[in-house]
Amino acid sequence: MALQVDDKKLELILDSNISPQLKKIAEKVLSNERISFEDGVTLYKDGSLGFVGTLANYVREQKNKDLVYFNHNFHVEPTNVCVYTCSFCSYSRLIKHREQGWELTVDQILDIIKKYDGQAVTEVHITGGVVPKQDLNFYTELFKKIKQHRPQLHIKALTPVEFHYIFKKAKLSYAEGLKIMKEAGLDSLPGGGAEIFDKTIRDEIAGGKCSSEEWLELHETWHKMGSFSNATMLYGHIETFEHRIDHMNRLRELQDRTNGFNAFIPLKFRNKENHMSHVPEVSVIEDLRNYAISRIYLDNFAHIKAYWAMIGRSTAQLALNFGADDLDGTIDDTTKIYSMAGSEEQTPKLSTQQLVDLIKAVGKTPVERDTLYNVVKTY
């Protein structure tokens, strides 16, 4: 095969002692050819950290050079009470124990938003549990009031899990419901609720909430309205490598149709204080291999995000050399999803300078972006 690739990189990979199968995959990646489902599984099963990391870096540099993106954001979690009972969730409280949790009103959320008046934040990320009273009216009123108060603040909110529940209750199709939400001020969708698409695993860890097909359909509907979203994958629990590739494959197929995903965000399963505490967490090596393989497999995704609040800032820094090019944002200690699940970052908050320093420390160029990856400032 005639390869049109960086010869040095090719030498580096092909001279090493690797199987013919891995060699073939390297040739494909370095020729910018898409790898197959089987190739992806082979990378998980046989690819060493160094091997997948080198390939992922090649892809990363082609797509994003040495740039690392971040934004100025904060989270609002309207409630941690939830009608669902995902077994990996450390954060939610059952409706029958709602007194142990919080349920904010529209005005309480607005007070949180107003705390950021005069600060350079560009995005509010809103998501949490699912409760009957936080319905279509609740969210449309909330989005309208946020926009009245601060029109330029990008609202990245809710996932198919919430939308499915809310729209079903309101007897609306996804297209009808999303149109109403968009008109009220919703700008984009975060990537949550995807978990793992394989039905058997999903039923076991997240039974009852929207199905994989519904998750994908909702994002497709949103993309077809000309809008953008993210995608996540909860990994490192009871899924197999085949399940991870199946998950990414479904996302890759949807992205081929719509090109509406901004970023893919692998979310490492954390095992504190939940019904899966007996499942050990995977190692940092596995985290890095997973970033690398997702960078290689998702050839039509522009960005891979290493969410520092979940994996901790040191692993996030390492991930920047294994395919990731985005760190999420400043966060300002506004999310409890990971601190309650045992993340290293118990009070996730970074100043711009700290984020810039973390990125520069690994020899990369920090770029502040808005939610849609328009450049705000290069450092």
Ligand code: V47
């Ligand atoms: O869907 C919950 C995950 C997600 C645990 O789009 C857990 O920019 C690990 O989607 N261990 C919500 N993960 C968070 C999310 C997200 C985060 C940051 C940025 C973006 C974005 C999206 O958190 C849930 C679930 O997959 N999660 N519990 C846990 N114990």
Ligand code: SF4
């Ligand atoms: Fe509810 Fe989300 Fe937790 Fe599942 S992961 S129990 S849907 S808050």
